[in-house]
Amino acid sequence: MTRPHKPVRLADVARRARVSSATVSRVLNDPLLVSEQARSRVFRAIEELKWIPNGAAKALASARSRTVGILIPTLGHQNFGVLIDALQRELSRAHLTLLLACDEASPERRVQQARKMVERGIECLVLIGESHPPALFDLLDAYRVPRVITYTSGRDRRHPCIGFDNHAASVQLTRHLLSLGHRSFGMIAHLVEGNDRIQQRIAGVQETLRKEGITIPPAHYAQVDSRYVTSGRDGLRRILAARKDRPSALICTNDYIATGAIIEARHLGIAVPQDLSIAGFDDTDMSAHLNPPLTTIRVPSREMGEAVARYIIDYLEHGKAQTPGPMEAPLIVRESTAAAKKTTSPRRSRGR
Amino acid sequence: MTRPHKPVRLADVARRARVSSATVSRVLNDPLLVSEQARSRVFRAIEELKWIPNGAAKALASARSRTVGILIPTLGHQNFGVLIDALQRELSRAHLTLLLACDEASPERRVQQARKMVERGIECLVLIGESHPPALFDLLDAYRVPRVITYTSGRDRRHPCIGFDNHAASVQLTRHLLSLGHRSFGMIAHLVEGNDRIQQRIAGVQETLRKEGITIPPAHYAQVDSRYVTSGRDGLRRILAARKDRPSALICTNDYIATGAIIEARHLGIAVPQDLSIAGFDDTDMSAHLNPPLTTIRVPSREMGEAVARYIIDYLEHGKAQTPGPMEAPLIVRESTAAAKKTTSPRRSRGR
DNA sequence: AAAAACGATGAAAGCGCTTACATCCGACCG
DNA sequence: CGGTCGGATGTAAGCGCTTTCATCGTTTTT
Numbered sequence: 115m116t117r118p119h120k121p122v123r124l125a126d127v128a129r130r131a132r133v134s135s136a137t138v139s140r141v142l143n144d145p146l147l148v149s150e151q152a153r154s155r156v157f158r159a160i161e162e163l164k165w166i167p168n169g170a171a172k173a174l175a176s177a178r179s180r181t182v183g184i185l186i187p188t189l190g191h192q193n194f195g196v197l198i199d200a201l202q203r204e205l206s207r208a209h210l211t212l213l214l215a216c217d218e219a220s221p222e223r224r225v226q227q228a229r230k231m232v233e234r235g236i237e238c239l240v241l242i243g244e245s246h247p248p249a250l251f252d253l254l255d256a257y258r259v260p261r262v263i264t265y266t267s268g269r270d271r272r273h274p275c276i277g278f279d280n281h282a283a284s285v286q287l288t289r290h291l292l293s294l295g296h297r298s299f300g301m302i303a304h305l306v307e308g309n310d311r312i313q314q315r316i317a318g319v320q321e322t323l324r325k326e327g328i329t330i331p332p333a334h335y336a337q338v339d340s341r342y343v344t345s346g347r348d349g350l351r352r353i354l355a356a357r358k359d360r361p362s363a364l365i366c367t368n369d370y371i372a373t374g375a376i377i378e379a380r381h382l383g384i385a386v387p388q389d390l391s392i393a394g395f396d397d398t399d400m401s402a403h404l405n406p407p408l409t410t411i412r413v414p415s416r417e418m419g420e421a422v423a424r425y426i427i428d429y430l431e432h433g434k435a436q437t438p439g440p441m442e443a444p445l446i447v448r449e450s451t452a453a454a455k456k457t458t459s460p461r462r463s464r465g466r
Numbered sequence: 467m468t469r470p471h472k473p474v475r476l477a478d479v480a481r482r483a484r485v486s487s488a489t490v491s492r493v494l495n496d497p498l499l500v501s502e503q504a505r506s507r508v509f510r511a512i513e514e515l516k517w518i519p520n521g522a523a524k525a526l527a528s529a530r531s532r533t534v535g536i537l538i539p540t541l542g543h544q545n546f547g548v549l550i551d552a553l554q555r556e557l558s559r560a561h562l563t564l565l566l567a568c569d570e571a572s573p574e575r576r577v578q579q580a581r582k583m584v585e586r587g588i589e590c591l592v593l594i595g596e597s598h599p600p601a602l603f604d605l606l607d608a609y610r611v612p613r614v615i616t617y618t619s620g621r622d623r624r625h626p627c628i629g630f631d632n633h634a635a636s637v638q639l640t641r642h643l644l645s646l647g648h649r650s651f652g653m654i655a656h657l658v659e660g661n662d663r664i665q666q667r668i669a670g671v672q673e674t675l676r677k678e679g680i681t682i683p684p685a686h687y688a689q690v691d692s693r694y695v696t697s698g699r700d701g702l703r704r705i706l707a708a709r710k711d712r713p714s715a716l717i718c719t720n721d722y723i724a725t726g727a728i729i730e731a732r733h734l735g736i737a738v739p740q741d742l743s744i745a746g747f748d749d750t751d752m753s754a755h756l757n758p759p760l761t762t763i764r765v766p767s768r769e770m771g772e773a774v775a776r777y778i779i780d781y782l783e784h785g786k787a788q789t790p791g792p793m794e795a796p797l798i799v800r801e802s803t804a805a806a807k808k809t810t811s812p813r814r815s816r817g818r
Numbered sequence: 819a820a821a822a823a824c825g826a827t828g829a830a831a832g833c834g835c836t837t838a839c840a841t842c843c844g845a846c847c848g
Numbered sequence: 849c850g851g852t853c854g855g856a857t858g859t860a861a862g863c864g865c866t867t868t869c870a871t872c873g874t875t876t877t878t
Contacts, residue, residue: 123864134828139866149826164608169586170531171864173522174833181586189547190751199541199568206567206579211586214566215558216551227558234521234533234563256516343755370751377755399542399722400752403695403729475834486858491836501856523834526863822877829870833863840859847852 122165131159142167179235182210182426185227186242187218187306191341191370193396193415194242197264200419201240208427210237221247221308232257238426244268244275245310262425264418266311267440274435276421278443280311283411284318286445287393290409291363292326295454296391299323300334300361302349302371304341312367315395319365333357338371346374347381354382362391362454369394369401369410376404376450387452397446407448414441474517483511494519531587534562534778537579538594539570539658543693543722545748545767546594549616552771553592560779562589570658573599584609590778596620596627597662614777616770618663619792626787628773630795632663635763636670638797639745642761643715644678647806648743651675652686652713654701654723656693664719667747671717685709690723698726699733706734714743714806721746721753724760728802732757739804749798759800766793 128135133152140147141156148156159165173179182205186194202212213234215227228250231239238260251273254261261273268275291299303316323329333356338345346366354360366372372394379386386392386406394401397412421438429435480487485504492499493508500508511517525531534557538546554564565586567579580602583591590612603625606613613625620627643651655668675681685708690697698718706712718724724746731738738744738758746753749764773790781787 125864135865136828136830136867137826140827143866147826152826166581166585166609168526168864170522170525171833172866174520174526174835175864175866177833177866179522189541189551190544192542192544192547195541195544195547198566202566202568206582209582211582212566214550214554214564216554229518230558230561230563233518257518342751347755373752374755377757380757399694400725403699403726405729405732405757477834487835488837488858488860489856492857495836499856504856520834523863524836526865527834527836529836529863820878822875824873824875826873827871829868831866831868833866836861836863838859838861840857842857843855845853845855848850 122163124165124167127156127159127163127165130163131155173235179237180210181213181234181236182238182240183213183215183228183231183234183236184240185215185217185224185231187216187309188341189216192398193413196415197419197422200416201423204420204423205426208423208431210427210430218306221250225249225253228253232259237430238262240264240422240426243308243310244270244273245308260426260429262422262437264422265413266314269310269314274425274437276425276437276441277418278414278441280314280443281318282440283443283445284315284395285322287365287395287409287411288319288322290445290447291365291391291393291451292322294363294391294451296363297326297328297454298334298359298361298363299328299330300336300353300364301330301366302336302338302346302353302364302375303367304338304345304371306339306341315367330361331357334361341368342370343374343377346371346376347378348374350375350378350382354384360384360390362389363451364390364392366392366394369396369398369408372408372410372450373398373400373404376406376408380405387450388455391451391454393451401446402448404450406450409448409451410446411443412446413443417441474515476517476519479508479511479515479517482515483507525587531589532562533565533586533588534590534592535565535567535580535583535586535588536592537567537569537576537583539568539661541568544750545765548767549771549774552768553775554771556772556775557778560775560783562779562782573602573660577601577605580605584611589782590614592616592774592778595660595662596622596625597660612778612781614774614789616774617765618666621662621666626777626789628777628789628793629770630766630793632666632795633670634792635795635797636667636747637674639717639747639761639763640671640674642797642799643717643743643745643803644674646715646743646803648715649678649680649806650686650711650713650715651680651682652688652705652716653682653718654688654690654698654705654716654727655719656690656697656723658691658693667719682713683709686713693720694722695726695729698723698728699730700726702727702730703734706736712736712742714741715803716742716744718744718746721748721750721760721762724762724802725750725752725756728756728758728760739802740807743803743806745803753798754800756802758802761800761803762798763795764798765795769793 124138125135128138217224241263242265263273263275264277266277267279336349336352338349375392384390394408394410397410401408401410476490477487480490569576593615594617615625615627616629618629619631688701688704690701727744736742746760746762749762753760
C-alpha cells in the first residue's frame with residue numbers, strides 16, 4: 115500500500131562525503147558557507163547516491179513549503195489556462211511549486227479547498243477576483259497566508275490585486291460603441307454567483323449608457339448560464355425573439371459568447387456589423403479570425419500570470435512586495451463593430 | 467521573511483481534549499479506533515482551537531504526501547484544461563492534491579520538473595503521451611513513483627495508459643474522407659518534437675492512404691509550428707501556393723488548425739466543403755459552430771481526467787489498479803466534409 | 819606575542835506528526 | 849474466581865531535514 119521507502123537520506127550523503135549532516139544541508143541551502151573542498155565532495159556524493167532530498171522533512175524543519183496555491187473557477191477558459199501556464203513557469207524558476215484547485219460552483223467547497231491548501235502549507239494563495247466567502251479570507255488571516263488576487267485591479271483596497279480594471283475596460287468598450295452612434299443596446303451576460311469581474315463589466319456598460327440616458331430594455335438583456343459559445347447563440351436568439359425591434363449594438367461579457375452571437379447572427383441572416391455591431395471581452399485566440407473579426411478588450415492573461423509570479427517571489431524571497439499598478443486591457447477595434455445606421459428613432463437628449 | 471508560526475499543534479488539541487496525542491492522531495486517521503466520547507471531545511477541541519494539521523509533519527511521519535503530480539505540455543489548449551479540471555475535482559474527493567507543471571519545450575526541463583515533484587513526494591505522476599526522455603522514467607523507477615499516461619491508449623505496453631487510440635481515430639477519419647470519394651489529400655500538421663500523439667495521428671492518415679495507393683505530395687503537406695488558429699491559416703495558404711492543383715480534402719492535426727484552415731478558405735473564396743473538405747481532431751467547443759461545422763474526432767478529455775483520477779485513487783487507496791480499456795474517440799461528421807467532385811485526374815489503381 | 823575576530827565545521831535539539839509497543843481495564847471463559 | 853482476551857488509551861521513538869550553538873584552527877589586530 116504505502117510506497118516503499120527510498121533509503122538514501124541526507125545522512126548517507128554526509129557519511130559518504132565525510133562531513134556532518136549540517137554541512138550537507140548548508141551546501142544545499144547556502145553553499146558559500148562551505149569550503150570549496152567539502153562542497154565538491156558533497157556534490158559528488160549526491161551524484162553518486164542519486165539522493166533527492168525529502169521535501170516534507172525539509173518543509174517541516176524549515177517551516178517553508180515552497181508551495182503556492184491557486185484557486186481557479188475553471189480550466190475550460192483559455193485565458194485562465196494561459197495565466198496559470200505563465201504563473202507556473204515563472205514560479206518554478208524560483209523553485210516554487212504550484213498547487214492547483216478548480217472550483218466554481220460552491221463557495222463552501224472553495225473554502226474547503228483553501229483549507230486543504232493551508233494544511234499543505236502554501237506560502238501564498240492566488241485567487242481569481244475579489245468576491246470570495248469571508249470564511250476564506252478569515253482562514254487566510256488566521257494562518258497568516260499571504261494572498262494575491264488577479265484578473266481584476268481591485269475595487270476595495272483590502273487585498274493586493276494584480277490585474278486590470280474590468281469596469282474601466284468595459285466603459286471604454288461602451289464608449290466606442292456610443293461614438294459609433296449606437297443608441298440601442300443589447301447585452302448577453304453570463305452571470306455566475308459571485309463573479310465580481312463579470313459584474314463589473316456589466317456595470318461598466320450600464321453606467322456608461324445611463325450617462326447618455328440609455329438603458330438596456332430587459333428584453334434586450336439576456337442572462338445566460340455558461341461562458342461558452344452556445345450561450346452566445348442562445349442569447350442572441352432570445353433577444354431577437356423578445357421584441358420586434360432589435361438593438362443596433364450587442365455587448366457580450368466574453369469572447370466565447372460574442373463568438374456565439376456572431377455565428378448565430380450569420381445564421382439568421384443578420385449582417386454583422388451592418389445590421390448589428392457585436393463586441394466581446396477577452397480577445398481569445400479565435401477572436402481575430404472570426405468573420406467578421408471581433409471587436410473586444412484584450413485581457414493580458416500571460417502578463418498577469420507573470421506579474422503575479424514576480425510579486426510572490428519578491429514577497430517570499432525578498433520580503434518586499436509591490437503590486438504593479440493596474441494593467442492595460444486595451445480596446446481592440448476590429449470589424450464586428452461599425453457605425454450605426456442613421457437613427458430611426460428620435461435621439462434622446464443627453465442625460466445628467 | 468519566514469512566515470510566523472501558527473502556534474496550534476496537535477499536542478495542544480490533545481491537552482485540551484484531555485487525551486494523548488496518539489488519540490488525536492487516531493481520531494483523524496482512523497476514528498473507529500477511538501471511543502465515541504474521546505472522539506467528540508477531540509473534535510470539539512479542534513473546533514475551538516481552529517487547528518489545521520501540518521501537512522509536512524504528516525507527510526514526514528506517515529511517508530504519504532497525498533499529492534499527485536501532472537506534467538502537461540501547455541494549458542493553452544482547452545482540452546488539457548478540461549482534462550485537468552476533471553482530474554483535480556475527482557482527486558480532491560479522495561483528499562489528494564494536484565501539483566501542476568507545464569512544459570513543452572525542453573525535455574531536460576521536463577525531467578527537472580519531475581525531479582522537483584519527486585522531491586515533493588508525489589505519489590503518482592500523470593503524463594501526457596508516452597514519449598518522454600528515458601531519464602524521466604528512470605527517475606520514476608528509481609523512486610518507485612507510479613505513473614499513468616493519458617491522452618493516448620498506448621503503443622508499447624510499458625506503462626499504464628488511459629486514453630484513446632490516436633492512430634485508430636485518425637484511420638477512421640481518413641476512411642471517412644476516402645469513402646466520400648476523395649483521392650487527393652492535403653495535410654496541415656503541427657509537429658512538436660516528441661509529441662507521439664500527433665505523430666500517431668499523422669501516421670494513421672498516411673498509412674490509410676497508402677493502402678489505397680495514395681500519398682500526400684510534399685507540397686500538400688504543411689508542417690506548422692504552433693497548435694493554434696494562425697497555423698491553420700498559414701498552412702492552407704502555403705499549400706495553395708505550392709502547386710497549381712489543389713487537394714480535395716484537407717486533414718488537420720487538431721481543431722484549432724482546422725478552424726484556421728476553414729477561415730482562410732473562406733477568405734480565399736474556396737467553398738468548404740464543395741471545393742475543399744476539411745477535417746480536424748479534438749472537437750473543441752467551437753468546432754460545432756463553425757461555418758461550416760467541422761468534421762472531427764471527439765476527444766474525451768473530461769472522461770480521461772476522471773478515469774485517471776479513479777485509477778490513481780484505486781491504486782493508492784486500495785492497492786488494486788486496473789486501467790480501463792481504450793476509450794472511444796468517435797468520428798463526428800459535420801458539414802465541413804462532403805463528397806468529392808467527380809474525379810478530374812485519372813484514378814490510380816489500388817495499391818498492394 | 820597575546821587578544822580578538824573569523825571562517826569552517828560538528829553535535830544535537832528540534833520541527834509536528836504517526837505508529838509500534840506497552841498498559842490498563844472490564845468482560846468473558848472454564 | 850483466576851486467567852485470558854480485546855478494546856481504548858498512553859508512551860515514546862522515530863520520520864529526514866534545518867539550525868543554533870559550541871568548537872577549533874587561522875588570521876588579523878594592537
